[in-house]
Amino acid sequence: MRRAVTAVFGRRAVLRWVHLILGGALLMPYWLLGTVLLSPLFDGPGLFAAPVAMQFGAYAFALPLVAVTALFPLARPMSVAVARALCGVRGEELADGPARGRDARARTAGWLVLHVGLGGLVSGATLALPPFALAMLVLPFSERLRNSELSRFWGVDAPWVHWAGVPGGLLMLAALAAVAAGAGALLAACAPRLLGPSPADRLAAAERRAEELAVRNRLARELHDSVGHALSAVTLQAGAARRLLDSDAPDDREFVREALTAIEETTRRTVGELDHVLGLLRHGDDEASSGELPGPGLEALAALAKGAGAAASVTWAGDLERVPRTVSREAYRIVQEGLTNAARYAGGAPVKAHLTLEEEELEITMENPLSGRPAPVRPGGGRGLRGVAERARLLGGSSAAGPVDGVWRLTARLPLGGARTGGARPGGAR
Known part of the structure; x- marks a missing residue:
């Protein structure tokens, strides 16, 4: 009732x-x-x-x-x-x-x-x-x-x-x-x-969700690559400086000064990138989805290698100035992620990164000796290699990573036609 x-x-x-x-x-x-x-x-x-x-x-x-x-x-x-x-x-x-x-x-x-x-x-x-x-x-x-x-x-x-x-x-x-x-x-x-x-409405809604997920994944990759690399590099530099100060070896103030300088430069650069990505999250995804995200490119390779520590070396062959801006950004992030993984797993072993510019393609090769135990940089697993594969795939390229002849090798091939505009001028000595 x-x-x-x-x-x-x-x-x-x-x-x-x-x-x-x-x-x-x-x-x-x-x-x-x-x-x-x-x-x-x-x-x-x-x-x-x-x-x-x-x-x-x-x-x-x-x-x-x-x-x-x-x-x-x-x-x-x-x-x-x-x-x-x-x-x-x-x-x-x-x-x-x-x-x-x-x-x-x-x-x-x-x-x-x-x-x-x-x-x-x-x-x-x-x-x-x-x-x-x-x-x-x-x-x-x-x-x-x-x-x-x-x-x-x-x-x-x-x-x-x-x-x-x-x-x-x-x-x-x-x-x-x-x-x-x-x-x-x-x-x-x-x-x-x-x-x-209607079916057309459901298709349009699915496309919108796919675009939103793509933008979210893109912003997540930016945060992972910039902040994750910065934290790994800062941890390594700070750990090296602390071990030097705690050891009985003669005081090497110059090495400590260089480590602190690298920490300062890395954190300053990363804070700027973090502010930009968080700004995109605050103001909406239109800017992130409609155009490329600003950030460092191949012109920052020298600073990237310096911040990664003395064991890292980055070389290139070819005029990187003619690399389109989009490819330049993604290539920088791939090298950055490779250095971060090497810092975690190589245990301080030398890391070599080489970029080869061909007519229609940029090839990135990174190698470091296999280590029996990862360096204690970041607890838990990461998504770096997946991000590398996604970046290469978005440009129409490919990537591969794994042990080869006693070394860990990461390779990525990026077609120059996958970019839209712009150029990058590399800085620093080879």
């Missing part, structure tokens, strides 16, 4: 009733137009006192006009917004954006006709029945009403008829609420089918 009362008079039923009344309000302009056009066919005392046949004729005339309204782009977004707020339909079951395609427009037209058609009937009943039911409720207590035409509505003017108006009025109000609740439930049941996403 309680569930039945809640279904008819609960908050959700009331909101759906309001939704239906809004549909009736939307019907009014179309209904008035139909009434004006059909009025020459009927004789009546006035527009609002027209015969019932004319009123229902105008109602039938208005519904096709409502269907035409669904062709406007804002028809579905507005209907979806109202249905989510008032019908109690879960948001993910409804589509976002204008209707695309004939099927989506047809379903939107069906929804508008259903909403406005039911809303017009329920609104009319809401306006007409409550005053009549209220009069029936007070009929036994009002001599004026008993002497009016209302007392003879049933064709019998007797006291028991007057008192029968009390339960009759209550039943009218309950029936009106039940009809409104049923019509609202029908709208809620039809909303996912008529306003739900």
